[in-house]
Amino acid sequence: MRATGIVLSLVVLMSAFSAVAAGAADAVTGWTTVGSDRARPLDESQGLATVERSSGTSIRYTGIGTVDPGLAAKGWNHIGDPGSAKGWYVEPYQRDDRGAKLFRVEAPDGSRADYQHALESWEANNNSFAAVSPDARWLVSGEWGTMDRLLVYPMPGVAATDPGQNLPYASAIRLDHQVRDVQGCDFVSATRLMCSSDDPDGSLFGTTKPLLQVDLSGSVSGSDVTGHVTSLGQLPLESGCSGNFEVEGIDYDERDGGTLRVVVMSPSVCIAFDSKTWRFRQG
Numbered sequence: 001m002r003a004t005g006i007v008l009s010l011v012v013l014m015s016a017f018s019a020v021a022a023g024a025a026d027a028v029t030g031w032t033t034v035g036s037d038r039a040r041p042l043d044e045s046q047g048l049a050t051v052e053r054s055s056g057t058s059i060r061y062t063g064i065g066t067v068d069p070g071l072a073a074k075g076w077n078h079i080g081d082p083g084s085a086k087g088w089y090v091e092p093y094q095r096d097d098r099g100a101k102l103f104r105v106e107a108p109d110g111s112r113a114d115y116q117h118a119l120e121s122w123e124a125n126n127n128s129f130a131a132v133s134p135d136a137r138w139l140v141s142g143e144w145g146t147m148d149r150l151l152v153y154p155m156p157g158v159a160a161t162d163p164g165q166n167l168p169y170a171s172a173i174r175l176d177h178q179v180r181d182v183q184g185c186d187f188v189s190a191t192r193l194m195c196s197s198d199d200p201d202g203s204l205f206g207t208t209k210p211l212l213q214v215d216l217s218g219s220v221s222g223s224d225v226t227g228h229v230t231s232l233g234q235l236p237l238e239s240g241c242s243g244n245f246e247v248e249g250i251d252y253d254e255r256d257g258g259t260l261r262v263v264v265m266s267p268s269v270c271i272a273f274d275s276k277t278w279r280f281r282q283g
Contacts, residue, residue, distance in 0.1 A: 028234075031283075037277045039263050040063070041064075042064060042065035044062075044263065045063040045064060046066075047248055047251070047263060050253040052086075057255065059261075062081065067093075071104075071114075079091055079092070082129075082249070085187070086135075090130040092127040094127035098119060101127040115157075117166065117168070127141055128142045128183055135219075138154065141153065147178065150214075151172060152220050171224050173193075175214065175227045179204065182195050184251075184262075191215060195211075196212075198246055205231035207233060211262065213230045213231075214227040235264060236276070241270035243267030244267050247263075247265075248262075260279070261277050262278050263278075264277075
């Protein structure tokens with residue numbers, strides 16, 4: 001009887017744990033968790049982008065193992081969350097000093113070019129992500145820390161076509177609520193961005209690691225627009241290890257009704273075993 005009681009207790013505890021885990025995975029308002037895929041720490045730990053071309057569609061990931069050795073030797077030692085639209089694909093690079101940010105751009109025909117942006121005096125050196133506007137005319141990027149803006153540049157390769165020239169700052173998305181440690185953003189429409197925040201504090205929105213929705217007053221352009229920020233709740237934090245999770249990049253795949261993907265890296269040694277790219281559907 002005692003052994004049976006222990007088994008029953010374990011079953012109850014495991015069921016309760018499963019219910020809590022499922023609840024955490026479904027805590028994001030307006031989006032339903034539909035599954036997850038293992039995220040490899042070396043080459044899938046920074047972000048991802050869906051690249052649609054006439055030759056086919058692929059999902060590209062970035063991670064510490066995808067940093068180009070040639071760029072790293074020149075000081076660009078960190079790659080962020082990539083972005084894509086209309087077959088264009090952009091990888092954002094940063095360096096530790098106050099040197100230029102770099103965007104590696106791949107055209108729909110597969111040709112590549114590197115564009116550099118010299119920092120404005122007020123601009124942080126972080127180059128956390130690249131989000132390409134749906135018309136592929138503008139590039140949105142973000143900085144680290146607590147911010148009330150996202151930065152807009154003319155899309156390299158489309159609106160700015162000379163890699164030898166500085167890629168200029170064009171405008172900003174002026175946020176009506178501060179955000180912290182945004183790791184990635186992607187457009188779901190011309191006037192809406194979804195963003196993943198690695199906020200470890202939780203004081204801005206009442207929760208750590210939130211999924212953010214940014215509704216724009218108009219399409220991005222060479223003039224500032226405002227962005228209304230809404231937290232949709234905490235992203236799933238599930239692992240066999242306890243400790244500090246790291247929320248990474250985000251991607252919206254518009255195929256088949258739309259799938260939102262967010263990379264969440266697990267704490268401690270579990271980063272190698274159960275880090276996940278979560279998949280969500282709207283509704």
